Amino acid sequence: MDVNIRIAGEAGQGVQTTGTLLVGALAGMGLSVFATQSYLSRIRGGLNWFDIRIGDAPLFSGREAADLLVALAPEALETLRPHMSDGGVVLLDSEEPAATGCISLAFTKTAKEIGGSEVMANAVAAGAAIRVLGYPLDGLLGFLSQKFKKKGEETIAKNRRCAEAGAKLFASTPPRLPAPKPGGKPVSVGNATQAIVLGAATAGVKFVCGYPMTPGTGVLQGLAAVGDEFGIVVEQAEDEIAAVNMACGATYAGVPALVATSGGGFALMTEGVSLAGMLELPLVIVLGQRPGPATGLPTRTAQQDLLFALHAGHGEFPRAIYAPGTPEQAYHLTRRALETSHKHQSPVFLLSDQFLMDLQTDTPTLARTLRPIDRHILADPPEDYLRYAVTESGVSPRAIPGGKAFVIVDSDEHTEDGHITEDLEARVRLQDKRLAKERGLRAEALPPERYGPEDAERLLICWGSSYGPCREAVDLLDAEGASAAMLHFRQLWPLDAAAVRKAVAPNKKRAPRQIFCVEGNATGQFASLLKTVGALAECTSVLKYDGLPFTGAEIAERIRHD
Amino acid sequence: MAFLDHGAAGAETRRAAPKGFAMINPPSDNRPAWCTGCGNFGILTVLDRAIEEAGVDRRRLVLVSGIGQAAKLPHYTRANVFNGLHGRALPAATGIKLANHALEVVVTSGDGDMYGEGGNHFLHALRRNIGIKMFVHNNQVYGLTKGQASPTSDEGFVTKFQTHGVILRPFNPLAIAIVEDCSFVARSFVGAPEHLKAMMVAALKHRGGTALLDILQPCITFNRRNTWAWYRERCKPIDDSHDPTDKMKALELAMKWDGGIPIGLFYRSDRPTFESQQPVLARGTLVEQFAKAAV
Numbered sequence: 133m134d135v136n137i138r139i140a141g142e143a144g145q146g147v148q149t150t151g152t153l154l155v156g157a158l159a160g161m162g163l164s165v166f167a168t169q170s171y172l173s174r175i176r177g178g179l180n181w182f183d184i185r186i187g188d189a190p191l192f193s194g195r196e197a198a199d200l201l202v203a204l205a206p207e208a209l210e211t212l213r214p215h216m217s218d219g220g221v222v223l224l225d226s227e228e229p230a231a232t233g234c235i236s237l238a239f240t241k242t243a244k245e246i247g248g249s250e251v252m253a254n255a256v257a258a259g260a261a262i263r264v265l266g267y268p269l270d271g272l273l274g275f276l277s278q279k280f281k282k283k284g285e286e287t288i289a290k291n292r293r294c295a296e297a298g299a300k301l302f303a304s305t306p307p308r309l310p311a312p313k314p315g316g317k318p319v320s321v322g323n324a325t326q327a328i329v330l331g332a333a334t335a336g337v338k339f340v341c342g343y344p345m346t347p348g349t350g351v352l353q354g355l356a357a358v359g360d361e362f363g364i365v366v367e368q369a370e371d372e373i374a375a376v377n378m379a380c381g382a383t384y385a386g387v388p389a390l391v392a393t394s395g396g397g398f399a400l401m402t403e404g405v406s407l408a409g410m411l412e413l414p415l416v417i418v419l420g421q422r423p424g425p426a427t428g429l430p431t432r433t434a435q436q437d438l439l440f441a442l443h444a445g446h447g448e449f450p451r452a453i454y455a456p457g458t459p460e461q462a463y464h465l466t467r468r469a470l471e472t473s474h475k476h477q478s479p480v481f482l483l484s485d486q487f488l489m490d491l492q493t494d495t496p497t498l499a500r501t502l503r504p505i506d507r508h509i510l511a512d513p514p515e516d517y518l519r520y521a522v523t524e525s526g527v528s529p530r531a532i533p534g535g536k537a538f539v540i541v542d543s544d545e546h547t548e549d550g551h552i553t554e555d556l557e558a559r560v561r562l563q564d565k566r567l568a569k570e571r572g573l574r575a576e577a578l579p580p581e582r583y584g585p586e587d588a589e590r591l592l593i594c595w596g597s598s599y600g601p602c603r604e605a606v607d608l609l610d611a612e613g614a615s616a617a618m619l620h621f622r623q624l625w626p627l628d629a630a631a632v633r634k635a636v637a638p639n640k641k642r643a644p645r646q647i648f649c650v651e652g653n654a655t656g657q658f659a660s661l662l663k664t665v666g667a668l669a670e671c672t673s674v675l676k677y678d679g680l681p682f683t684g685a686e687i688a689e690r691i692r693h694d
Numbered sequence: 695m696a697f698l699d700h701g702a703a704g705a706e707t708r709r710a711a712p713k714g715f716a717m718i719n720p721p722s723d724n725r726p727a728w729c730t731g732c733g734n735f736g737i738l739t740v741l742d743r744a745i746e747e748a749g750v751d752r753r754r755l756v757l758v759s760g761i762g763q764a765a766k767l768p769h770y771t772r773a774n775v776f777n778g779l780h781g782r783a784l785p786a787a788t789g790i791k792l793a794n795h796a797l798e799v800v801v802t803s804g805d806g807d808m809y810g811e812g813g814n815h816f817l818h819a820l821r822r823n824i825g826i827k828m829f830v831h832n833n834q835v836y837g838l839t840k841g842q843a844s845p846t847s848d849e850g851f852v853t854k855f856q857t858h859g860v861i862l863r864p865f866n867p868l869a870i871a872i873v874e875d876c877s878f879v880a881r882s883f884v885g886a887p888e889h890l891k892a893m894m895v896a897a898l899k900h901r902g903g904t905a906l907l908d909i910l911q912p913c914i915t916f917n918r919r920n921t922w923a924w925y926r927e928r929c930k931p932i933d934d935s936h937d938p939t940d941k942m943k944a945l946e947l948a949m950k951w952d953g954g955i956p957i958g959l960f961y962r963s964d965r966p967t968f969e970s971q972q973p974v975l976a977r978g979t980l981v982e983q984f985a986k987a988a989v
Binding site: 341364370371373379538540544552553557560 | 758
């Protein structure tokens, strides 16, 4: 069974802090969690909420209806009460008696009295929420001690007293909600932003730069936080154009480098992507998608920049695009993106989005040991070294400046030695060489992952962050006796059309009766790409572009009606 | 869609081209693409001498440029070369220097590239004070695109684009650099090769961070206003009595133009470099740190 807890309030009221406390406490007790955030592009006011779905088995999606709503502001009630499940409990931070069906608890007043600051209303609220679920308070108290360790004993004691007071506030006002039984053994919780940070840091990234933009900022700040530990220089550039060109410079000089950005910021980087294509530099771009066009919905989610990433940059050059579906995949694919970019000397994308970047869910502990990737650099290049020597794979032996050989690179068309040329034969020779690298990239393309039976009647194709919700939809359909399976793509380019066709229908005699392509955009970008490469003839697109992530229940419902 | 085609398929198509459709390939070589009498030749010659005189190891030298006639210079000498995008020489140079701060990173590019397209990077490079040397070929005109105004063109300069003459005030790179406390600010003129060499050597030996050397240079084809003679008449070495650590005096000098153009070292400040303030770089260059960890 599972319970959906929703903490809601204005920006600046501590919605996120309360949510973080509960995630830490509940996972620590051994519950599976799937926590998502919904917030507005503002620092104060508005209405933000933090959903924590907990269960006694792994969860893969959020859900619309809340069983427990913790409203830190009365404004939350109007919007969110219609989205309560039957028998759901609503707690409101108020000193006044509440309206029917709503329990009024004075979180802020209690925090001021017990902790001496209204900031600790978060601990009071978390304490009350834990009691609504009928859990002992130990887990929360333990997590508070751990979380405020750096702030000292006094802060810990005050927060713990506030949590206890919160529990007491609720103790006298049942009903309690039926809640899943904690497993006892702490569940490790991961987040895609942190996973990308750790994946990059342990792969040996040495230079990171970018310009703050939601939802890419977390990766930049996360890498800054571990910069001293792993030996990484992280620079806030004056703009995204500078960021991508700095990264190109750093990779030319021989260190793995990465940029992180989002929609409009990435649009500014596109000339730099083309430069990496021409100079054959191992550039890695973490692209956190959000709904556009233009500034769009800055803090919401979307999967709408796939074709943009695929075509970004003028001219023709190979690239690879990965799109993780879980924090664990984000960790491994970040490393793979760095490896691939170095092996094939090409720009590589890691496509994520706000939903995945902010998601917190059960994740195995990710290794923190530094395991530098192979940069594929010549240790001892000859003096007559040619940076762009033509080879069958298209990959030329790479040297870096500072050694015996001069390393010459030019954004103009160039000859094998890297010098500018307008020799049209050289142009064709070098363009063929660059494009030849796509064969190597395609040969290493990661196959899609199937969840569900090989002969399922309904096949749900999805990519990137839709992994979890699609997987839950398959489980929901399966529980009803409907035959369904999921095919999840974590690499979107290059695609091996023959391999995809085989993955779609492993058993030719029992090919899926209906194929759905589930994606977070308005035009069915991946479906059109699959058709273009000849991997898929027909499918029904299941699209969502309201800025919110899919839920499993929503996908299942839309499949049922198709 | 072209990207779906493997490179080899394109080659097949090309080889199958019928007779009479053969490629006409114009002659191509790596000789300078500059006009005879262009100031870029002088800058190239003096740069080569300055590199020798300053004792710079060419294997550890990276010449970085953007796009423009000046930006082609790195191809005509012996060094590592990063000839990047228009306006983006500075960020690329910054990335190179941060990845391996043991390299000597010199940006040689034009006024359009550095002060126009790359204007924002110019401002922030000055703030960063990273150990990059900027040698800006300033001919007050766009050469590669054939004669439009540059950010430093004089007011009233008539071109095919600015048909009524330039209305915008000229950009003053030296004054901006002094205001932003750039650690080395100088100007020279290609018609004074010994002076230019001395300035280049001083900039190459500068260890205090970013150095800006603005080099006045005639464009004999597209700028008939600021000619060799025009510059010769006006360029005057800064008096020995000038104290380059006096910021206000330096700024006053940088504001002079019409009544005579001062050349020489305007300003020098003692600021910590960007790289010296990166705790991670105290452990060695990033490229060394990676290599060590990879063993």
